[in-house]
Amino acid sequence: MGNQKQKWTPEEEDALLAGVAKHGAGKWKNILKDPEFSPSLILRSNIDLKDKWRNLSSSITSAQVTQEKMKNPMIKKSVRYAAPSLSLPSRTPPDATVMDDTKTQERYNTLIFEALLTMKDPNGSDVGAIHNFIQQRIEEPVPHNFKRLLAGRLRSLVSLGKLEKTENGFKIKNVTLLEIKTPSGLATSSETEDDAVHITAYTVADAENKSFLAAEAVKEAERVSKIAEETESMLLLVKEINEQCLRGEVVHLA
DNA sequence: CCTGGGGGTAGGG
DNA sequence: CCCTACCCCCAGG
Numbered sequence: 001m002g003n004q005k006q007k008w009t010p011e012e013e014d015a016l017l018a019g020v021a022k023h024g025a026g027k028w029k030n031i032l033k034d035p036e037f038s039p040s041l042i043l044r045s046n047i048d049l050k051d052k053w054r055n056l057s058s059s060i061t062s063a064q065v066t067q068e069k070m071k072n073p074m075i076k077k078s079v080r081y082a083a084p085s086l087s088l089p090s091r092t093p094p095d096a097t098v099m100d101d102t103k104t105q106e107r108y109n110t111l112i113f114e115a116l117l118t119m120k121d122p123n124g125s126d127v128g129a130i131h132n133f134i135q136q137r138i139e140e141p142v143p144h145n146f147k148r149l150l151a152g153r154l155r156s157l158v159s160l161g162k163l164e165k166t167e168n169g170f171k172i173k174n175v176t177l178l179e180i181k182t183p184s185g186l187a188t189s190s191e192t193e194d195d196a197v198h199i200t201a202y203t204v205a206d207a208e209n210k211s212f213l214a215a216e217a218v219k220e221a222e223r224v225s226k227i228a229e230e231t232e233s234m235l236l237l238v239k240e241i242n243e244q245c246l247r248g249e250v251v252h253l254a
Numbered sequence: 255c256c257t258g259g260g261g262g263t264a265g266g267g
Numbered sequence: 268c269c270c271t272a273c274c275c276c277c278a279g280g
Contacts, residue, residue, distance in 0.1 A: 005273055
């Protein structure tokens, strides 16, 4: 009765994204408790964080294909429906064709973005690293065709302009960008070590592309320069180890 | 207690 | 009109 809609500010989204990258999605209370983010999120509850993240994740996919997914008369609209929690689709679906479950796609994309957000590799993360991250992120499901599905989703996201292909793998696309926010206090140093500039800034300015990804690029750059490089190198190390493990090599830790 | 999921609704194309 | 962004409620862990 008393509450009107309070739109999320970029600062709040920034804090949420950074919090997810730091603590992981699902640790809403932890993010809220973190002194790094609490000032920005003082007005928000952990439930708010969860809802916002859900909306954010949905908006990554959604739209665009809107009418395509209404092909099935059985499925009402789009939105979210039937949810096997965090379980991935059943193993080896009989029809290898397009089993386009919107819900499933959104889950994949959410996990992919979460992976890329966490191990923010400026050179891009390869499929193996992403696969391994997701595999660790969720416990149970390990579909055999998952790598294939993952590769498919990555290709799809690239063609949608959400991701871009790099030499080493994939990264979140940054276009249309950085000037929107322009952190006013960026006086720290002149480095701006991010490679954002070299990307061809061809205007993908689709409606649904909005500034979500751009904001993410900003947030990524901010975090990288603001916080640690130790984390970066550690993540790289972990990534290497992961790749080695994927090749079946035996890894010894010092 | 905290989290995930369902669902309602206002507001903007 | 439909779609998106927020918010509230409820069940399970």
